[in-house]
Amino acid sequence: MGFAALVVCPSRGEEATLDQVSREEASSAISSIKESPPMTQREIFYTSDIYDQFEDEVASLDLPLHSLGQHKQFHGRIRTVRCLHDNGLVKAIANEPGNGQVLVVDGGGSLRSALMGGNIAKAFADSGWAGVIIHGAVRDRHEIEALPLGVKALGSNPRKSAKDGVGVRDVPVAIGNVEFIPGALVYADEDGVIVDARAL
Numbered sequence: 345m346g347f348a349a350l351v352v353c354p355s356r357g358e359e360a361t362l363d364q365v366s367r368e369e370a371s372s373a374i375s376s377i378k379e380s381p382p383m384t385q386r387e388i389f390y391t392s393d394i395y396d397q398f399e400d401e402v403a404s405l406d407l408p409l410h411s412l413g414q415h416k417q418f419h420g421r422i423r424t425v426r427c428l429h430d431n432g433l434v435k436a437i438a439n440e441p442g443n444g445q446v447l448v449v450d451g452g453g454s455l456r457s458a459l460m461g462g463n464i465a466k467a468f469a470d471s472g473w474a475g476v477i478i479h480g481a482v483r484d485r486h487e488i489e490a491l492p493l494g495v496k497a498l499g500s501n502p503r504k505s506a507k508d509g510v511g512v513r514d515v516p517v518a519i520g521n522v523e524f525i526p527g528a529l530v531y532a533d534e535d536g537v538i539v540d541a542r543a544l
């Protein structure tokens with residue numbers, strides 16, 4: 345299908361590119377996907393195409409996150425955790441069922457210590473999470489690159505974080521210019537990160 349976004353178009357009962365369907369059909373296709381979690385990696389969305397379709401109805405993150413992990417495109421409903429230099433909660437969440445969701449980690453934008461490494465990333469993949477977006481650092485980049493998981497992160501640092509479990513879960517987090525609200529949809533690829541909170 346080249347580089348066009350694929351949507352499942354219920355009114356046609358077939359896959360079509362965003363170029364081929366009307367804005368209304370694309371909107372209803374995306375809405376129907378919202379109504380049927382858990383999501384799979386089957387539907388491919390390019391964030392630039394989503395932006396072109398919906399522009400300011402969705403939010404695009406103004407931060408230079410790196411795309412790590414094998415799944416360069418991923419999407420799902422948002423779960424959140426806010427923690428600073430402590431990844432005890434991230435490690436715990438990695439072992440909970442992911443059901444195709446995306447964990448957004450508000451690490452305050454600090455690169456002082458890694459909030460996820462290869463072992464924790466593997467636990468996310470094994471638990472069925474679609475991806476992890478970290479406003480902070482990772483480590484073990486070579487291990488993360490080999491995993492079937494979507495990962496976006498600000499950078500990396502070999503230094504470990506504390507594991508005291510200090511932080512909060514499933515609260516709205518503001519990262520850069522975007523508010524990540526638990527339950528809203530997030531789409532990520534190598535171009536960036538888009539949040540669609542319209543259905544909330």
Ligand SMILES: O=C([O-])CC(=O)C(=O)O
Pocket residue numbers: 431458459460461462463464465483484504505
């Ligand atoms: O243990 C950590 O905090 C990070 C790490 O190296 C891993 O997840 O493999």
Ligand SMILES: [Mg+2]
Pocket residue numbers: 461462463484
């Ligand atoms: Mg490690």
